[in-house]
Amino acid sequence: MAEAIDPTQSSANMFAARVTKLRKLRGLTQAQLAALIHVHPTRITQIERRTGSPPTWEQAWRLDAALGADDLLTDLWKASQRELVPDYVREYMDRELVATELRFYTAQIVPGVFQTEGYARATLRLGQKLTGEQQLHERIALRLDRQGRILGGAHPPHIRLILDEAVLARSAGSPAVMRDQIARLLEVATAGSVEIQILPFCIGEHPAMGGSLTLIQMPDGSKSAYTEGAFDGRLWEGSEEVASFGLTFEQLRASALSCRESVVMLKSVMKGTHRETPHRLANIQLQQPARRTVRRSRYVPRRRPGA
Numbered sequence: 032m033a034e035a036i037d038p039t040q041s042s043a044n045m046f047a048a049r050v051t052k053l054r055k056l057r058g059l060t061q062a063q064l065a066a067l068i069h070v071h072p073t074r075i076t077q078i079e080r081r082t083g084s085p086p087t088w089e090q091a092w093r094l095d096a097a098l099g100a101d102d103l104l105t106d107l108w109k110a111s112q113r114e115l116v117p118d119y120v121r122e123y124m125d126r127e128l129v130a131t132e133l134r135f136y137t138a139q140i141v142p143g144v145f146q147t148e149g150y151a152r153a154t155l156r157l158g159q160k161l162t163g164e165q166q167l168h169e170r171i172a173l174r175l176d177r178q179g180r181i182l183g184g185a186h187p188p189h190i191r192l193i194l195d196e197a198v199l200a201r202s203a204g205s206p207a208v209m210r211d212q213i214a215r216l217l218e219v220a221t222a223g224s225v226e227i228q229i230l231p232f233c234i235g236e237h238p239a240m241g242g243s244l245t246l247i248q249m250p251d252g253s254k255s256a257y258t259e260g261a262f263d264g265r266l267w268e269g270s271e272e273v274a275s276f277g278l279t280f281e282q283l284r285a286s287a288l289s290c291r292e293s294v295v296m297l298k299s300v301m302k303g304t305h306r307e308t309p310h311r312l313a314n315i316q317l318q319q320p321a322r323r324t325v326r327r328s329r330y331v332p333r334r335r336p337g338a
Contacts, residue, residue: 043085067093151171152171155170192228199296217294237282243260
């Protein structure tokens with residue numbers, strides 16, 4: 032017999048206990064409840080016993096509606112997600128979900144919204160506050176669920192992403208994990224849904240060295256900025272500070288490779304030839320897309336305005 036869940040230990044435990052209690056109060060079997068929310072009966076068992084992956088947002092609100100919980104289950108689900116991340120991240124995450132525009136610069140890792148499951152596992156397992164494999168599993172599920180809610184919604188935000196070349200050079204997980212992650216970046220870059228630019232090592236020092244920056248625009252037009260280092264982060268709302276961060280982002284964007292050049296670099300990383308392909312040669316390749324071989328030249332194309 033499964034060990035009883037203590038609902039006082041966490042919001043996730045409370046969610047599981049309330050699902051079980053409300054189901055029984057309404058005289059439903061696990062199979063009947065599963066049919067109401069369109070999942071396999073074993074999924075209800077997993078949710079009530081807290082085994083397997085945590086419930087997604089869609090499953091939470093379907094359960095709330097099917098059991099007549101009057102938002103209790105959805106509120107508990109939100110609380111359980113908040114317990115998985117540090118305090119300083121929570122408000123930023125709330126804004127990220129409803130933003131109309133997101134602009135990212137990342138210095139060390141791919142932003143969570145574009146991470147594959149393998150890459151997320153490799154990076155999240157390094158968290159200082161991680162308590163064990165179960166919490167790691169829950170954090171991965173949260174990240175993937177948020178991806179779907181941000182990118183798969185009816186009105187996804189307009190996104191610009193600048194990746195420092197260090198993100199591509201630093202391996203996370205196995206080589207296969209990195210190949211899958213680069214493939215994911217290429218997928219969104221070539222689909223045209225996200226503007227991706229690479230900030231190459233050759234530009235030298237720049238205003239955002241050592242940290243990551245996200246600029247957020249909300250539906251009402253208000254703007255904020257979120258900065259993050261290895262151990263903490265901060266949400267900025269003052270108009271002067273946000274404007275300053277906006278200027279920094281545009282400086283980085285002007286220094287970065289164009290979207291087309293960045294795709295060339297991503298492809299070279301995928302092939303394992305990136306170190307053998309100088310930035311100059313990558314530019315020449317772009318000028319000769321129909322040729323199978325590249326004519327070597329000393330000519331370096333000048334960057335187009337706004338590239």
